[in-house]
Amino acid sequence: MPGRKKNHHKNSNRARHPRVQQSSGKEQQERHGKDASDSPEGENQEQEQEEEQPFRIAHSDIYGRYLVASRQLEAGETLIREEPLAIGPCVSGDPVCLGCYQPVSLGREQYRCPGCGWPLCGRSCSGIKRRCGHTEAECQLYGDRRAVAGELLTDRAGPAEVRDLYELVMIVRILLLRQHDPEQFELIARMESHTAERRLNEVLWRHYEEKVVQRLRNAWRLDDLDAEQVHEVCGILDVNCFEIGQNGAKARTLYPSAFLLAHDCTPNTAHTDDPASFAILLRTSRRVREREALTLSYAYTLQGTLKRRAFMHEGKLFWCRCRRCADPRELGTDCSALVCATCRAGSVRAEDPLEQSGDWACDRCSHKLGAKDLERQLDRINDDLEAIDVHDIPGLENFLLRYRDVLRPNHYLLLSAKYSLCQIYGRTEGYLLPQMSPEDIARKETYCREFLEIVDVLDPGLTRLRGLIMYELHAPVMVLAQSAIQSGQISRQEFQRRLKEVVKLLQVSRDILCLEPEGSTENAMGLAAADALVKMGC
Ligand SMILES: C[S@@+](CC[C@H](N)C(=O)[O-])C[C@H]1O[C@@H](n2cnc3c(N)ncnc32)[C@H](O)[C@@H]1O
Known part of the structure; x- marks a missing residue:
């Protein structure tokens, strides 16, 4: 978050x-x-x-x-x-500025902090010497350890090395708070860490022991390190962090x-x-x-139950048992259901979704599938989707065609492709609204409506996803209504009805997206919706 x-x-x-x-x-x-x-x-x-x-x-x-x-x-x-009580880079292989968390490169041309050698976006970065950015205490600590920190961050470093170094930043920041702001540190120390359960997970514990505790102690020479306390901080971060960021910045934060x-x-x-x-x-x-x-929601809401529950269990150490997780049809959306590979007519759903490794069964024939096999199949389909460029309209359309006999229409992987299409139809060269055929415009409208129907159930109310999709939907409805009235396909009355829908879509998306912070892409869309309403005389 x-x-x-x-x-x-x-x-x-x-x-x-x-x-x-x-x-x-x-x-x-x-x-x-x-x-x-x-x-x-x-x-x-x-x-x-x-x-x-x-x-x-x-x-x-x-x-x-x-x-x-x-x-x-x-x-x-x-x-x-x-x-935030604490802020730092996310755990990923992507290098960011330690001051403002915008992406940076690791090449020679990249500006670096003269004190410690870590990449920064520039000498005028607003996060330099600021509490929510690159502080003097941090700079001195890294500067004293140039050979094990900043100097390793070159374009020869692999993503794993980059990830390992950036993972340490927020942990070190919290340990520095212990000295420089014990009161803030105490607020963080009171958060849930699930240390006892994490200790039982050998792989996880070894990861933090080797990549964090031993590195900080041996390579970084933080001799007075209390290993237990470091494990505690790692647990607190995994359990309580929000992933945030606007306009390209990406950071993780702990809030009071x-x-x-x-x-x-x-x-x-x-x-x-x-x-x-x-x-x-x-x-x-x-x-x-x-x-x-x-x-x-700690997890992405538009993922299937199997994935969401696994994510929560792995990182947050609990099995979610909410109403949606307990329902094989996910509150009627059916966004985890597959087409039966045997009879081709039935839908395959979890027999008991709260039983993570339980069977999935067809509702028409006797076909069953183990959760592990299903997970492997979904991972393969997901890899296929990830391999498609986000702007590749034919690629995404082809993905929908390829899997329509495998996944039910509301399956979250199909929805994910449809959501991308909703956003890029009308915004990609060759598919800008005036360049689009009526069929493509109608397709954008259909995907938007299908997506909105699911979001209305799974992420209802004043949510960013609803605001964004309503904004996307207003354009095809408007364009198709205009061409239909011009060609005499619809009556004046039907045209008015469609315009009313456009106004409603714009009003709701304005009301939602204008709640987003000024300067964000979402807020800009909210303002565009407001502007469109003014132009329509509303
Ligand atoms: C970010 S913390 C929330 C605050 C925490 N409950 C506390 O007392 O510090 C997340 C932890 O709260 C608990 N939790 C939150 N939502 C839960 C849920 N729906 N079911 C079970 N446990 C949940 C889990 O222990 C989880 O690891």
Whole structure:
């Protein structure tokens, strides 16, 4: 889930988000799943005051600590706006500037920090000597270890080496906080790390022992390193980090209270981040009942149950058992179903989706498939999709054709291709709207509608995906309506009906996308929607 701004005071995080209240002892004992409309007992005056706050902390055996709505919340209410306690590059093979997290190259021409040799976007990067960027303390530490840090980052370094070096940055930053800002460090140290469970996973534990603890101790000569504490920090990062970034920047962040949100595969909040301060802006995406858990999705919502659950289990150490995960049809979307390879008529779905390694079965014949085989098949199809250039319209169309007899139409891999097509039809040379045939325009409209139907169920309300797809949909509806009225194919009345739909699509996408931070691509689309409405006289 995740700038450059004036130095923020260490207390600013706490000042800029609503005060988080602890819930009553009674509520802390409450298990998740209890009817959210139950009225809390033992309400007192103090609690009445708390009603002013949009949320408070509760506790359950399943979620641990989590946030609940302290009153009914309407869609679009701001819940949290807070700056990160810690920020650093994501764990990937892509080098970024340590100040602003924009991509950099590792070639000779790339500007480097004179102090430590790490690549920076330029000497005027706004993140230099800033708390949310490349600090003096970090520069000195790396500078003293040039031979094991910055100097290895050349264009001869492979992606694994680059990844390993960048992975250390945020860990080192948190360890530096321990010395330079113990109060902030303490807030991070209180986050869930799942260290005991992680220790049982030999592969994972060895990775962090070799790539992090031993490297920092032996190569980086951080002699006073407490190995347990480093493992704890690694766990905290894996469990609590948001991946953020706008306009090409990519960073991971820890926030003082947003980390408390529980996961749900159809969440009731949406968030974005401010490109200048890296602050998270968290809002309700739909109406939330009093005492309902506030949730966000830790995984990409438009993935199948098998993948989402595996992701959560691997990184966050829990098996999701939400309503969507428990339903073989994923709330009616069927976005994990396959076409039966035996009878070619039935649909293959998980017999019990909460049983990760259980069988998948056809609803028409006796065909069954083990989850492992299915995973391998899906991985192969996914590799095929990944191999297609994001602007390759014929390639993506061909992908849809190739797999239409293998995957059900709403399967998440087909949806992923359709989503790309929704965005590139009308924006790619050769397929700009005036260049497109009526058939291609109608195809864009169909993909947008199919995608929107699923997003309405899986990521409903004021969510970025809905805003984006509605903006994409308005154009083909408008163009086709205009050509249909001009050629006399539709009546004036039908034309008016279609125009009304265009206005509605633009209004909703404007309302959603204008919530995105200024300067972001999404916000620009929101402004374009607003502009189009003005031109239409609305
Ligand atoms: C980012 S932390 C959330 C805060 C955490 N509950 C705490 O007390 O610090 C993520 C962890 O919360 C728990 N969690 C969140 N959502 C959950 C869910 N839907 N089911 C089970 N556990 C969940 C898991 O232990 C997960 O690793």
